[in-house]
Amino acid sequence: DAKTTQPTSMDCAEGRAANLPCNHSTISGNEYVYWYRQIHSQGPQYIIHGLKNNETNEMASLIITEDRKSSTLILPHATLRDTAVYYCIVRPSNSGAGSYQLTFGKGTKLSVIP
Amino acid sequence: NAGVMQNPRHLVRRRGQEARLRCSPMKGHSHVYWYRQLPEEGLKFMVYLQKENIIDESGMPKERFSAEFPKEGPSILRIQQVVRGDSAAYFCASSPSGSGANVLTFGAGSRLTVL
Numbered sequence: 098d099a100k101t102t103q104p105t106s107m108d109c110a111e112g113r114a115a116n117l118p119c120n121h122s123t124i125s126g127n128e129y130v131y132w133y134r135q136i137h138s139q140g141p142q143y144i145i146h147g148l149k150n151n152e153t154n155e156m157a158s159l160i161i162t163e164d165r166k167s168s169t170l171i172l173p174h175a176t177l178r179d180t181a182v183y184y185c186i187v188r189p190s191n192s193g194a195g196s197y198q199l200t201f202g203k204g205t206k207l208s209v210i211p
Numbered sequence: 212n213a214g215v216m217q218n219p220r221h222l223v224r225r226r227g228q229e230a231r232l233r234c235s236p237m238k239g240h241s242h243v244y245w246y247r248q249l250p251e252e253g254l255k256f257m258v259y260l261q262k263e264n265i266i267d268e269s270g271m272p273k274e275r276f277s278a279e280f281p282k283e284g285p286s287i288l289r290i291q292q293v294v295r296g297d298s299a300a301y302f303c304a305s306s307p308s309g310s311g312a313n314v315l316t317f318g319a320g321s322r323l324t325v326l
Contacts, residue, residue: 129312140215140302140317141254184253192309194267197244199315201253 100124100187106206109179115172117205119185122166127190130161131199132170134181141184141201144170148190175209182206213238215305215318216285223324230290230297232321236305243286244304244315245271245278254302259309260286266309293325 102120109115121130131146145152145159147168152159158171172179184204189195216235224230236243241262246254256270260280271278275293280286290297300322304315 131314133317138300138320140319141304143314143316146314190310190312194269197242197259197267197306197309197315198256198270199246199254201246201255203253 100200101185101202103183103185103202103205105203106208108208108210109172109175111177111209111211112174115175115179115207115209117170117172117183117185117207118167119170120167121185121187124165124187125189128187129190130159130165130168131186131188132157132159133184133186133201134179135184135204136178136181142181144183146188175207177209177211180207180209215303215316217301217303217318217321219321220319221322221324223326224293225326226294227292230293230323232288232290232301232303232323233285234288234303234305234318235285236303237316240305240307240316242306242309243280244306245286245288246302246304246317248300248302248320250299257288257301261309290323293323295325298323298325 132144133141147159161168182204243260245257248254258271258278259267275291277289300320302320304317306313
């Protein structure tokens, strides 16, 4: 069973920020929040991950609420190439079945519109 | 620094034939994972291997499917006597360790079509 809940689809205008929400109300203290995306017919691409603090890299920012029950992935300036399915995944920090049996739910299909 | 390399990218087999999919992990990665994605579905875990060892094959069908990661060479996912239901995209991922703090890097996938 997926441990995260995401909207099925979202639209975003090209050049604007895309904010993708994720609920993970049952997350444990030792579990990371990971984001991957899958552009049509390609392999999943790692975007970002975080434990408690907000994170930023060259691709995106990850905002995690203080209670860690939800998070938002932010693509600051969406382009047409960002059109993809975005997966929010909760993953234990230790080694074990939960750390490598990543549960890819339905994800959010983001469409960036010109 | 090459990423995870999978081949072939596309494979067509007739029912009853064998399919062999290969995966070379990223340099420095000794942990390999195989996932399957059926049409219009999400990725599902199949098997986790380290060099010469199968750590977890709980997601792999009990019959016809096998995986190996020899001391030398790529990891191999083998499907014997393929059926139409095996048509899917098979993705390999690798990581430097099994810790959840380490990112799994995925390859581009191998797409199997069974006629």
